[in-house]
Every structure is written in C-alpha cells, then in structure tokens.
Amino acid sequence: MDARERLAWAYLAAVSEPPSAAVIRLVDAVGVVDAAQAVATRCVPEGHQGVLRPTAARYEKDTARTDLETAERMNGRLVTPVDDEWPGWALHALTMSDTAPRGGPPLALWVRGGGRLDAITDRAVAVVGSRASTGYGQHITSKMVTGLIGSGRGVVSGGAYGIDGSAHRAALASDGLTAAVLACGFDIDYPTGHTQLFAGIVADGVVVSEYPPGTSAGRHRFLTRNRLVAALSKAVVVMEAGRRSGSLNTAAWAVKCGVPVGAVPGPVTSAMSVGCHRMIRDGQAQLVMDADDIEHLITPDGVDDAAGTTRRPDERTLDDVQSRVRDAIPGRGSATIAEIAFAAGIEVARTRSALAMLETYGLVASDGSGWRLPAR
Amino acid sequence: MDARERLAWAYLAAVSEPPSAAVIRLVDAVGVVDAAQAVATRCVPEGHQGVLRPTAARYEKDTARTDLETAERMNGRLVTPVDDEWPGWALHALTMSDTAPRGGPPLALWVRGGGRLDAITDRAVAVVGSRASTGYGQHITSKMVTGLIGSGRGVVSGGAYGIDGSAHRAALASDGLTAAVLACGFDIDYPTGHTQLFAGIVADGVVVSEYPPGTSAGRHRFLTRNRLVAALSKAVVVMEAGRRSGSLNTAAWAVKCGVPVGAVPGPVTSAMSVGCHRMIRDGQAQLVMDADDIEHLITPDGVDDAAGTTRRPDERTLDDVQSRVRDAIPGRGSATIAEIAFAAGIEVARTRSALAMLETYGLVASDGSGWRLPAR
Numbered sequence: 001m002d003a004r005e006r007l008a009w010a011y012l013a014a015v016s017e018p019p020s021a022a023v024i025r026l027v028d029a030v031g032v033v034d035a036a037q038a039v040a041t042r043c044v045p046e047g048h049q050g051v052l053r054p055t056a057a058r059y060e061k062d063t064a065r066t067d068l069e070t071a072e073r074m075n076g077r078l079v080t081p082v083d084d085e086w087p088g089w090a091l092h093a094l095t096m097s098d099t100a101p102r103g104g105p106p107l108a109l110w111v112r113g114g115g116r117l118d119a120i121t122d123r124a125v126a127v128v129g130s131r132a133s134t135g136y137g138q139h140i141t142s143k144m145v146t147g148l149i150g151s152g153r154g155v156v157s158g159g160a161y162g163i164d165g166s167a168h169r170a171a172l173a174s175d176g177l178t179a180a181v182l183a184c185g186f187d188i189d190y191p192t193g194h195t196q197l198f199a200g201i202v203a204d205g206v207v208v209s210e211y212p213p214g215t216s217a218g219r220h221r222f223l224t225r226n227r228l229v230a231a232l233s234k235a236v237v238v239m240e241a242g243r244r245s246g247s248l249n250t251a252a253w254a255v256k257c258g259v260p261v262g263a264v265p266g267p268v269t270s271a272m273s274v275g276c277h278r279m280i281r282d283g284q285a286q287l288v289m290d291a292d293d294i295e296h297l298i299t300p301d302g303v304d305d306a307a308g309t310t311r312r313p314d315e316r317t318l319d320d321v322q323s324r325v326r327d328a329i330p331g332r333g334s335a336t337i338a339e340i341a342f343a344a345g346i347e348v349a350r351t352r353s354a355l356a357m358l359e360t361y362g363l364v365a366s367d368g369s370g371w372r373l374p375a376r
Numbered sequence: 377m378d379a380r381e382r383l384a385w386a387y388l389a390a391v392s393e394p395p396s397a398a399v400i401r402l403v404d405a406v407g408v409v410d411a412a413q414a415v416a417t418r419c420v421p422e423g424h425q426g427v428l429r430p431t432a433a434r435y436e437k438d439t440a441r442t443d444l445e446t447a448e449r450m451n452g453r454l455v456t457p458v459d460d461e462w463p464g465w466a467l468h469a470l471t472m473s474d475t476a477p478r479g480g481p482p483l484a485l486w487v488r489g490g491g492r493l494d495a496i497t498d499r500a501v502a503v504v505g506s507r508a509s510t511g512y513g514q515h516i517t518s519k520m521v522t523g524l525i526g527s528g529r530g531v532v533s534g535g536a537y538g539i540d541g542s543a544h545r546a547a548l549a550s551d552g553l554t555a556a557v558l559a560c561g562f563d564i565d566y567p568t569g570h571t572q573l574f575a576g577i578v579a580d581g582v583v584v585s586e587y588p589p590g591t592s593a594g595r596h597r598f599l600t601r602n603r604l605v606a607a608l609s610k611a612v613v614v615m616e617a618g619r620r621s622g623s624l625n626t627a628a629w630a631v632k633c634g635v636p637v638g639a640v641p642g643p644v645t646s647a648m649s650v651g652c653h654r655m656i657r658d659g660q661a662q663l664v665m666d667a668d669d670i671e672h673l674i675t676p677d678g679v680d681d682a683a684g685t686t687r688r689p690d691e692r693t694l695d696d697v698q699s700r701v702r703d704a705i706p707g708r709g710s711a712t713i714a715e716i717a718f719a720a721g722i723e724v725a726r727t728r729s730a731l732a733m734l735e736t737y738g739l740v741a742s743d744g745s746g747w748r749l750p751a752r
Contacts, residue, residue: 136643136645139645140644140645264644265641265642265643265644265649265653265656265663266641266642266643266644267512267641267642267643268516268640268641268642268665268666269512269515269516273641274665277641277663277665278665280641280656280663281662281663281664281665281669286657287641287653287656287657287663288657289644289650289653289654289657290644293657
C-alpha cells in the first residue's frame with residue numbers, strides 16, 4: 001500500500017463514528033483514495049449520498065498524518081482490509097449484522113503491540129464479565145484462562161477492571177497471547193489503573209481499537225466495541241455478570257455473529273452471577289465449567305475448524321450476500337470478480353469476501369483468473 | 377374393602393421385593409384375594425408362573441396381620457390402588473417404566489401421618505440433593521422450599537441427612553405439607569438422627585414407603601425408592617449433587633416419568649454442585665434459581681394443570697396401553713370395562729387406569745354403566 005492510500009484509510013477511519021457502513025460502501029465502490037477525496041470535497045458519486053451525514057461533523061479536519069505518526073511512535077499501525085494482518089474471516093460475520101444498530105464490520109483497526117492481530121484472534125476465546133467482579137469470579141477466570149492458554153488459545157477481552165483484567169493478567173501469567181479491544185483510542189490507557197497491564201499486553205499481544213488515537217471512551221462506544229470482542233473470537237465466555245452487565249451485550253453480539261456463548265455458573269445468592277444464570281436458563285448461553293467445556297462449545301464434534309477442516313453449510317446457513325454471489329457464478333466456465341459483482345448487484349469488496357467464504361465451504365472454486373462452480 | 381381383602385394386600389405387599397410387576401399383574405387378573413391365595417399355595421393361573429420366583433423366598437411367612445397392626449399403632453395404614461388416597465394419577469407414569477430395571481408402579485404404599493398422601497402429592501415438588509450438603513446448599517434449599525410452600529406446593533423428599541433434611545425442615549417451618557418417601561419400613565426412623573424430624577412430618581404430612589414395617593434400608597432400595605419420589609411430584613429439583621449423587625438417579629426417574637427436572641447452580645469450585653452443573657450442561661435439567669423458576673418448569677405457559685384445566689394430548693403422547701384401550705371402545709354404544717379389557721387384551725386394572733387417563737384427556741366418556749367415545 002502506498003502512502004497516499006494509507007493516509008486515505010486513516011482519514012476515513014477518523015471521519016465518521018464507527019461503525020461506518022456508508023463509508024465502507026463508498027470505499028468498496030470507488031477505492032479508498034477516491035472515497036477519501038469524495039468525502040473531503042463533499043462531492044460523492046450517485047447513490048452514496050448516505051456518506052455525507054455521518055461525516056459532516058468531522059470531514060474538514062484531516063488527522064490522518066498525526067494519527068499515523070502517533071501509531072508509529074507507539075509501536076502501532078493501522079490495519080485495513082487490504083493488509084495481511086486483517087482478520088477478515090472473523091470480521092466477515094459482522095457483515096451479516098450490517099443492519100443492526102451499531103452493527104457491521106469496522107472500516108479499519110488501530111493496533112499496537114508485538115503480536116499479529118490475525119494470529120491471536122485466529123484461535124481466540126473472549127473472556128468477559130462484570131467490572132465489579134467477586135473473588136470467586138476472579139479465581140475462576142484465572143483458572144479458565146490458564147486452561148485456555150494451555151490448549152493454545154489466545155484470550156480476547158475488553159481491558160476493563162474486574163473480569164477483563166483478570167483474564168488478561170492470567171493470560172500473561174501463562175505466557176499466552178492476549179488482545180485488549182478498547183472503546184477508546186488505542187493510545188489511551190483506559191482505565192488508567194491498567195497502564196501497567198496494557199504495557200504487558202503489547203509485549204507479545206495487541207491492543208486494538210477502531211477509534212483513532214485520542215478518542216475518549218463513551219458509553220455508546222462500549223456497546224460498539226463489544227461486537228468486535230465477539231466477532232474476533234471463536235467463543236465468548238461470560239464469567240460473572242450482573243442483571244444488566246455489558247457482557248450480556250457482548251454475548252448478544254456473539255449470537256448475532258454465530259459465535260457460541262458459554263456462561264459460568266456461580267452461587268444463586270450472588271448478584272454477580274444472575275446474568276450468567278439467566279442466559280443459561282433462557283438458552284442464550286451454554287453452561288461451561290472449565291476450559292474443556294469451552295473447547296467442546298467451539299468444536300462439539302471434536303474437530304477444530306481452525307485445524308484445516310471446514311464444514312460445508314447447507315443452503316440455510318448462507319447469508320443473503322453469499323447466496324446472491326453464488327447464484328451469480330455462471331453454470332459453465334468462469335467469471336471475474338467484477339463480472340460476478342455486477343451480476344449479483346453487490347459491491348466488489350463484499351463480493352470478494354463472500355467468494356472467500358464460499359470457497360472455504362467448497363461451494364465455489366478459483367481457477368486463477370476467475371471463479372467457477374466446483375467440479376462435482 | 378373388607379378385612380380379607382386388606383389382609384391380602386398386606387400379604388402381597390410383603391411377599392416379594394418391590395417393584396412387583398408379576399404380583400401386580402396377578403392381582404389385575406384375578407383380584408387381590410385370589411392372587412394372595414395363589415401365591416401362598418403356589419398354585420397360580422396359567423400365564424402367571426412369573427410370580428413364583430419373586431415370591432419364593434417369602435411366601436410361607438404371612439406378616440399381613442402384624443404389619444397392619446403395626447401400622448394402626450403408628451397412625452398409619454396400607455394405601456392400595458382401590459383406596460381413595462391412592463395417588464393413581466401420579467403413579468400412572470410408572471406403568472410406562474414397567475420394563476425398566478426397578479421400574480413399574482408400587483403394589484401398595486404404607487403411609488403414616490395426619491396428611492392425605494394424594495392431597496400432598498397432587499401439587500408437590502420433590503426437593504432432593506446430596507447428603508453431604510454444604511452450608512450454601514442448605515441455605516438455598518430453605519429459601520427455595522419457603523417459596524414453594526408459599527405458593528401452595530407440598531414438598532416431597534427422601535428423609536435423608538443433608539438436602540433432604542433441610543427441605544423437610546423448611547417445609548415444616550413454613551407450616552407446609554411434606555412427604556418423606558423412605559427406603560425402609562415406614563416404622564423405622566432412618567437415619568435415627570431424624571427421629572424428631574419424622575415426628576414433625578407426620579403431624580400434618582406423611583411418611584411413605586412401599587416396604588412393609590421392619591424392612592431395613594438397603595442400597596438397592598434407595599434406587600427403587602427414588603422412582604416414587606420422582607413420580608409423586610410435579611417437578612424434581614436437585615439442589616446440590618456430587619458427581620455420583622443418588623439424586624441424579626431420582627432425576628433420571630423423573631425424565632422417564634415425564635416429570636420436569638430443575639437443578640440449582642452453585643460455585644464451579646464446589647464438588648457438591650458438579651452433578652447439578654453437568655445435568656444442566658448436558659440438557660438433563662433446567663437451570664432454576666428460585667421457586668418462580670420451578671413454577672415455570674411445571675407450567676411453562678402459566679396454566680396449572682392441577683387447577684382444573686387439562687391438556688388434550690395428540691396421538692403421540694398416548695402410551696401403548698392407552699391407545700389399545702381407546703381403540704377397543706366401540707364406535708357406537710358403550711362397553712363395560714371387562715368388555716374393553718377383553719377387546720384390548722389388557723388386564724382390567726390397567727384398563728381402568730388407562731380409561732381414567734383417557735377421560736381426563738376428553739378422549740373417552742363414561743355413561744354410568746360403561747364407556748363410550750365422546751360426542752363430537
């Protein structure tokens with residue numbers, strides 16, 4: 001990627017409050033440089049007027065250069081969908097939640113730390129829970145995380161006090177990889193009491209945020225951030241949660257993304273376990289007692305998808321975009337992505353993403369120059 | 377019932393180790409007096425040779441008179457299927473488990489106490505769990521039982537130390553009705569440390585056993601007893617259970633009888649909650665936090681069957697005997713029980729039981745002298 005493109009990504013990552021569905025659609029349609037140009041000049045292609053309002057407040061202020069400089073200073077970078085480090089497979093699930101409030105994939109992610117985001121999230125489990133955790137909750141979190149790290153998993157959490165902190169700390173104590181997904185700029189140690197913890201995380205792990213440097217945490221950003229915690233993980237486990245804990249929101253995102261949800265029981269007399277018990281009772285989460293139970297959640301049949309095998313979904317599990325893309329592939333011969341995108345009426349970037357998923361399912365095949373239906 | 381019949385029931389209740397499927401079949405076929413006579417003389421009708429082996433060890437010793445005297449002395453009685461107090465509806469579920477090891481209904485029940493067995497079990501919940509209960513388990517048992525009694529339910533348990541004892545005690549403390557189903561004779565205070573507790577239970581509640589007075593508790597009798605605890609209840613709730621707790625066996629009987637099973641979670645660090653957590657995790661029990669959750673288990677749609685409404689089952693929920701009995705009723709006119717039993721090829725007593733169930737479903741109607749299909 002050349003400097004101009006990098007600056008365009010950074011500009012667009014700052015110019016609207018994530019998630020930025022309209023901006024992403026514009027980038028898919030005209031490329032990142034022209035998209036940035038269009039937003040900055042308020043001169044957008046037909047059909048993309050929707051991008052104007054979400055960018056109206058910030059389009060005049062181009063912080064791209066300083067944001068990238070801040071990132072470099074902090075051993076960070078902006079990871080975009082065209083970078084190898086982009087966890088595209090994991091984030092793909094969010095394209096299906098596009099229409100949900102605060103849904104949709106991130107435009108790009110600010111990442112700092114010595115780890116590779118995609119490598120950590122590839123086999124990661126999200127371990128989340130209440131900030132006001134109990135000694136019980138902290139104890140079981142440490143134990144569970146130690147088990148997860150022992151079986152080669154990374155641990156994703158939100159960097160907060162309470163269960164999040166216990167999860168990150170236990171991962172580090174076991175020499176494991178952990179990713180903290182923040183609801184503020186990745187340059188801000190929030191909460192400040194976790195400055196030391198974040199310093200430990202970025203040694204081999206990463207701190208991640210879709211917000212540009214300097215962004216402060218806000219209530220709506222926690223909810224938006226939660227979808228990334230869910231999407232970047234193979235399972236979400238709620239260790240302790242009160243009646244209205246934010247981790248229930250993370251669990252709800254997991255359900256939307258098709259990520260299995262576990263919850264750990266505790267004393268019914270503990271207010272910090274009420275959220276977990278309700279989710280189990282109401283069928284929103286599976287009861288998990290230990291790391292083995294979590295492995296079973298991820299691979300009920302004992303076969304780990306990440307280990308190379310893939311399951312072939314039946315028709316019903318294809319989303320609308322995937323179905324349309326598959327249907328747009330000619331019955332004989334092959335077609336280019338542009339041809340398929342045109343036939344399906346779907347932007348090129350989303351078509352590419354759908355084709356990648358369909359290929360893993362064995363429903364389409366690439367022949368180098370184009371895509372075709374697989375030989376039977 | 378005349379004295380001769382009563383003595384015959386008492387003789388047969390002692391003459392083989394329950395459950396006594398062969399003896400019950402013989403009573404159904406020839407009546408209780410002739411059945412007792414046949415067993416005592418070893419001269420049984422054709423097709424009933426199966427009754428000889430289970431009664432071989434005890435047939436010569438007729439304890440009927442002394443057993444009935446013991447019962448009378450203890451404010452007790454022998455409750456048989458022909459007595460009003462017989463909880464026939466509840467026990468009907470056991471006829472479907474006839475072929476399971478230790479399955480099938482009891483021949484009769486020895487009952488002592490001021491309560492009426494059928495009245496207590498009509499709206500009862502079984503509250504069971506580990507003998508080696510923790511302070512946590514005892515606490516939540518008290519709380520849950522207080523809630524159940526508050527909503528007019530009776531509490532059935534096994535009279536043992538630990539959770540059982542907490543359940544009975546909490547019921548008495550709330551002026552509620554409770555039934556202890558024993559694995560020994562109803563005249564034996566087992567465990568002896570519960571002598572005082574049993575004295576409290578029999579004031580308004582009952583102590584129940586299918587074993588004749590003087591029978592000592594034995595391991596196999598606990599397992600056999602467990603089926604009665606399950607069948608006599610509208611729901612079974614396991615408060616605490618270790619990995620191999622006997623209450624898991626009670627829960628398994630509940631599943632066989634179509635009685636819903638709840639389990640209360642606890643700390644995952646507690647060995648006494650492992651059984652509960654496994655049942656929830658593996659889908660054998662629903663997680664319940666409080667008495668409200670138990671009510672929801674019993675009446676998911678908020679309608680209590682016991683309150684007078686009955687649900688009409690579709691064809692699939694009729695068992696084989698019920699289907700055959702229904703099919704044996706003539707298309708026009710009515711038939712006597714004997715005629716229906718003959719046509720269906722099913723013993724009169726079981727035919728009567730099936731007709732009673734079919735009547736509650738509205739699938740047959742009684743016209744005083746016989747049974748017919750309901751008017752449409």
